[in-house]
Amino acid sequence: MIKHFLSFEWKQFVRASYFKKGLFVKIILALVVLYFSAIALGLGLGAFYIIKKAMPESDPLVVVSNYLMYWFLFDIVFRFFMQQLPVINVKPLMVLPVSRNQIIHFLLGKTIISFFNALPLFMFIPFSVILILNGYNVLGVLSWLTGLIFITLSINFTNFLINKSNTVFYVVLTVLVGGIGLEYFHVFKISQPLGAAIYGLYKFPLAVILPLVLLLVLYVVNFKQVRSGFYLDDVVSKKIKEVETSDLSWLDRFGTMGPFLKNDIKLIWRNARPKQVLMVSFMFLFYGVIFFTNEKYEQMPAILAFAAMFVTGGFLISFGQLIPSWDSEYYKLLMSQNIKYKTYLESKWYLLAVVVVISFILSTPYLYFGWKTYGMIAAGALFNIGLNSFITLFGGALNRTPVELNVKAKAFSNMQGFNPTQMLIAIPKLVLPMLFFYVPYKLINFEAGIIALGLSGILGIVFKSFFLNQIEKIYQKGKYNTIKAYAQKH
Known part of the structure; x- marks a missing residue:
């Protein structure tokens, strides 16, 4: 069934009337993707040696772990304004003997195939390889890398919730603003415990279970939210809403x-x-x-x-x-x-x-x-x-x-x-x-x-x-x- 979904998506893409009209834009976006990917790759390859030269007494892995909070903060904000969530034309599928669960799993799976999820890999994977080449524990590094991938995907599904629910948006916004405020006014350096937690993925490889659980919880929440409104009546019925008028x-x-x-x-x-x-x-x-x-x-x-x-x-x-x-x-x-x-x-x-x-x-x-x-x-x-x-x-x-x-x-x-x-x-x-x-x-x-x-x-x-x-x-x-x-x- 997944093969059929992928076939439908490709045909819809190449047969759309705007395909050729938007070809120039797609080429520009592809160049932008390559540009940022090259920058991320360069950072991943050079971060270890730059930190070693600038701070010889510090452990590059500890330094990177401490600053990853700012990367994830940027990732959340950047996704909110830039990430276009995928959609699927469900009306024809709803009248066919196709499982709703399969459709929803495919839709959520499409969110994983995104440049925003791939970009961190261009940094984290080269950095992890260099760590291993410099004598770091292989199991610990792989646990650290896997944990960061789970956190990145968790941010992906958090963004999905933010875009679907105003309540989630305001809750996440409050947490982010509160954390930034505490850090900026030196009330509590929230980056330190978070950095220690990320570094803990290296020291205690079994800790990778925690970001995995977070990812699964967010996936299930997204699945239930999408399924709650996944009915033919909701799709084809017209919503009646009161229009606000003002005296102009x-x-x-x-x-x-x-x-x-x-x-x-x-x-x-x-x-x-x-x-x-x-x-x-x-x-x-x-x-x-x-x-x-x-x-x-x-x-x-x-x-x-x-x-x-x-x-x-x-x-x-x-x-x-x-x-x-x-x-x-x-x-x-x-x-x-x-x-x-x-x-x-x-x-x-x-x-x-x-x-x-x-x-x-x-x-x-x-x-x-x-x-x-x-x-x-x-x-x-x-x-x-x-x-x-x-x-x-x-x-x-x-x-x-x-x-x-x-x-x-x-x-x-x-x-x-x-x-x-x-x-x-x-x-x-x-x-x-x-x-x-x-x-x-x-x-x-x-x-x-x-x-x-x-x-x-x-x-x-x-x-x-x-x-x-x-x-x-x-x-x-x-x-x-x-x-x-x-x-x-x-």
Whole structure:
């Protein structure tokens, strides 16, 4: 039966309408996988000798065991945002004489075949081989390696639960934040007992039973949760849920743009994919902390300008790049109405601009780093409103890939709506702010760079009508091709 399941999966993969369209993306992802695999392999091969050279008095195995807590913490967070959980089309199978248990076991087994589970092996296996070559107990090393594999798979099934249950998500989040808080404020170094426990897998090989039991428990919990809703009635019946309404009448003051603004706000509020993107865009507010707290970037002000643009441009970059794909499910209806294309585009511009302003207000804590830093963020916000917004809208005219609003996929890893053209459009978004800042900075001073960056955005706002007219012509020219593209189901 497993052979049949694998055959179905392969046929579904190669026969899908999006197979060739997504081939470029798959090649890029494959290169990314190879890149990170090479880095992990290098760390695995070199970690023992690096630690021996830097800390000759320390046992490399003890050092690695103590720091593995941070790796597992990163693994949990990374999986939550990036790992796309596998799915299987169960409707045809439910009416066939196929055991539900076999289907569920196959589904859970698919989660094991993942790059996120394979990546640690590129580090742990070479490191374990080097340990054995340097005289460490073979049984102890194999127990340590096997235990880490069980822990990695346990994180895999924990992520499955987190994605399926809000309760589990909040419990895991509370534990992680609590542990980090205790470690950061030196209340209790939770890394020490956890490191000792991981090292104990080497000292006491029978201890490998503990992570194995944890893995089996998580597998059983996942199995029961999936099986509890594995009924044909649940799959084919339509769920009735109460839709929350809100008074958006205050948007009527925007005239003909009001209905579009209301539609976008409701779209974000009611659908899974836009909500995920909104959450991701909020995280961009913390992007500047990486750069503004690092002294080495003070010698690279152009990079600081790049970071300042990102602080307020999260929504514009993540949500804006999929305009007008967000409306793909009813785009034909929109285009059949007696409305001006410019009005539609202008409503999108106002939405992006308002969120940039809100992001700038939320970035006020960056005043802690000084007025120069905050001035750079302000200039980056003006650049986002005055230029990046129009570049984003222009890119939308070339993006004809539809988006399903309620596909519960990871906001980072979901490539639905992705177009290789977006990669080219992203270049001026990233390069221009650095260029506008760096040239005046080099010729005059730091303040001149901030003024030039902000002024470029102000000029864009002044000539808003001109830019929108030019972009409207491009949208009008490709209108029917866009409608045709959105009509194709992936």
